[in-house]
Amino acid sequence: MNQVEIFKALSNKTRLQILNWLKEPEVNFPEQLDNGFEEGVCVGQIQKKAGLTQSTVSEYLSTLQRAGLVKSTRVGQWTYYKRNEEAFSILSQIIQSEL
Amino acid sequence: MNQVEIFKALSNKTRLQILNWLKEPEVNFPEQLDNGFEEGVCVGQIQKKAGLTQSTVSEYLSTLQRAGLVKSTRVGQWTYYKRNEEAFSILSQIIQSEL
DNA sequence: TAGGGATATCGGGAAAATCCGATATATCTT
DNA sequence: AAGATATATCGGATTTTCCCGATATCCCTA
Numbered sequence: 001m002n003q004v005e006i007f008k009a010l011s012n013k014t015r016l017q018i019l020n021w022l023k024e025p026e027v028n029f030p031e032q033l034d035n036g037f038e039e040g041v042c043v044g045q046i047q048k049k050a051g052l053t054q055s056t057v058s059e060y061l062s063t064l065q066r067a068g069l070v071k072s073t074r075v076g077q078w079t080y081y082k083r084n085e086e087a088f089s090i091l092s093q094i095i096q097s098e099l
Numbered sequence: 100m101n102q103v104e105i106f107k108a109l110s111n112k113t114r115l116q117i118l119n120w121l122k123e124p125e126v127n128f129p130e131q132l133d134n135g136f137e138e139g140v141c142v143g144q145i146q147k148k149a150g151l152t153q154s155t156v157s158e159y160l161s162t163l164q165r166a167g168l169v170k171s172t173r174v175g176q177w178t179y180y181k182r183n184e185e186a187f188s189i190l191s192q193i194i195q196s197e198l
Numbered sequence: 199t200a201g202g203g204a205t206a207t208c209g210g211g212a213a214a215a216t217c218c219g220a221t222a223t224a225t226c227t228t
Numbered sequence: 229a230a231g232a233t234a235t236a237t238c239g240g241a242t243t244t245t246c247c248c249g250a251t252a253t254c255c256c257t258a
Contacts, residue, residue: 007109010198012246016102019198043205056247058206077204077255092194095187099109099118111216142235155217157236176225176234200258207252215244222237228230 001068003099006091009067014050015060019069021049022083039073040082100167102198105190108166113149114159118168120148121182138172139181 009015021028022041029045047057061081064070068087073080108114120127121140128144146156160180163169167186172179 003115004110004112007106008245010106011103011110013103014246016198044203053248054205055207055249058204059247062206074205074254079205088194088198092191095191095194099115099187107215143233152218153235154219154237157234158217161236173224173235178235201256202258203254203256205252205254208250210248211246212248213244213246216242218240218242220238222235224233224235226231226233228232 001090001094003094006067006069006087009063009069012060014052015064018046018050018057018060019064019083021046022070022081025082039075040071040080042078042080044078046081100189100193102193105166105168105186108162108168111159113151114163117145117149117156117159118163118182120145121169121180124181138174139170139179141177141179143177145180 010019025032025041028049029041032041032045043054043058043061046061047054050057050060052060061070061072061079065072065081069084070081071084073082124131124140127148128140131140131144142153142157142160145160146153149156149159151159160169160171160178164171164180168183169180170183172181
């Protein structure tokens with residue numbers, strides 16, 4: 001739980017948006033209704049919505065993952081990303097007690 | 100309440116330390132026992148503890164203030180900084196509900 | 199096993215952050 | 229008014245972030 005790394009990951013508008021979109025994948029990624037979102041949302045869907053290049057979005061997702069804010073699952077050629085809710089819970093507590 | 104600005108302000112080890120020191124000024128700034136800390140701690144004390152130059156620490160405190168995380172009071176030639184606890188409370192809630 | 203699609207990684211130009219020394223401003227004292 | 233002290237602001241060298249295009253890797257299918 002590296003605090004500076006977490007806050008750096010959160011210091012970007014697009015990355016904050018991605019995290020927000022992943023709160024309600026069924027609303028924000030209707031094209032991916034086939035799988036039930038238990039795995040998360042694949043990079044391509046997120047990239048399309050973000051409107052940035054594939055490499056940039058892939059890098060942003062790695063940044064979020066290194067910070068522990070999302071988890072990924074590889075299924076075939078797709079990598080699905082979803083929020084790590086526990087991390088947000090812990091972060092919220094850290095801000096109240098430690099920070 | 101600009102979220103990106105807040106997280107950027109928190110994305111620095113020294114600034115996090117300053118915020119932490121200001122949680123217990125009487126413990127961390129014993130040299131300033133004369134005034135009762137209601138006003139906060141002056142820049143010079145923080146600078147000495149941080150071990151960075153005066154200009155850097157002054158700039159860091161401005162950054163924290165622009166983000167709303169600290170408040171300042173000018174008294175004579177001193178500027179006293181203290182935490183804005185309300186901001187941390189709100190931030191903690193934002194992480195739980197909005198982020 | 200060849201080709202195609204999804205994702206990751208690499209190299210880089212532009213912009214922002216980091217932290218410094220020098221200087222400006224404000225205030226207090228004498 | 230002059231000197232001393234505390235803080236703020238400025239200019240800049242260095243590092244980091246942002247975001248891209250090109251390329252590499254992985255996996256699936258014909």
